[in-house]
Amino acid sequence: MGNSIIKVEDLSASYRKNTVLEDISFEVEPGSLTAxxxxxxxxxxxxxxxxxxxxPLLTGNVTYFGLPFQKAKKRIGYVPQRGSVDWDFPTDALDVVTMGLYGKIGWLKRPSKKHRELAFEALKKMGMEDYANRQISQLSGGQQQRVFLARALVQQADLYFMDEPLAGVDAATERAIMATLKELNEIGKTVLVVHHDLQTVMDYFDHVLFLNRTIISHGKTNEIFTKENIAQTYGGNMRLIGGEFQHVVSTSE
Known part of the structure; x- marks a missing residue:
């Protein structure tokens, strides 16, 4: 893949001496939307x-646009899991989004009127302009997720990482988030999303990466989103029953 935007080679990582990722190698095409x-x-x-x-990684190498992360990070946006954020921090929605511009503003400088206007426009794009002055602790989970997505959008990155942006949100927020991701995709941005709902993979993503401590398969969704890859990734038999993927326990030995 000569025009890859991300190249991961032989990556491994551990938690408390337990290896949780091993021999991870893959490349990501520019303009793809990957689950x-x-x-x-x-x-x-x-x-x-x-x-x-x-x-920290134990082994391996990751490059973006042919560069190490530290040299490419201004072109990368990140939305962490909502549960990993201290939502009691005393700040309002507009300030949270404005923080997405600090890479351009500089941490020791105050945001200008123009910067706050950009942040407000990002909030507006996510339907959150009426909550600009609301403390983030007072927002619902779905509203908090929209604010965090607005913070990523205001960075105007070329590449976005999103860790379970659809987890625990209502249907309207899920539609709003996916509409935004598809808009980013259509203008050539590259998006990687940690995703938990197998039922929506085919509808939402053009690429999929199956992971279980190592890569099971990675490629175009319409080519590799198969029951065989799903079963190999999740273990046992996974079948679509009543519109939902479920484990099927075999009674035969």
Whole structure:
């Protein structure tokens, strides 16, 4: 893949001396919208954090646009899991979004009127302009997620990482988030999403990466989103029953 925007080679990582990722190698095409899927404990969030220098890697190498993360990070946006954020921190929604511009403003400088206007426009894009002055602790989970997505959008990055942005949100917020991700995709941005709902992978993503401590398969969704890859990733037999993927226990020996 000669025009890859991300190249991961032989990555491994551990928690408390237990290896959680091993022999991870893959490349990501520019302009793709990729779901990272796998069972609980498969290392999905750890993979994302390790790629972004938020967790140490044991072995391997990751490059973006042919550069190491530290030289490419201004072109990368990140939305962490909502549960990992201290939502009691005393700040309002507009300030949270404005923080996304600090890479351009500089941490010791005050945001200008123009910067706050950009932040407000990002909030407006996510339907959150009426909550600009609301403390983030007073927002619902779905509203908090929209604010965090607005913070990523205001960075105007070329590449976005999103760790379970659809977890625990209402249907309207899920539609709003996916509409935004598809808009980013359509203008050539590259997006990687840790995703937990197998039922929506085909509808939402053009690429999928199956992960269970190592990569099971990675490629175009319409080519590799198969029951065989799902079963290999999640263990046992996974079948679509009543519109939902479920484990099927075999009674035969």
């Amino acid at each position: 990272i899927v796998g069972p609980n404990g498969a290392g999905k969030s750890t993979l994302m954090k390790t790629m972004l220098d938020l967790h």
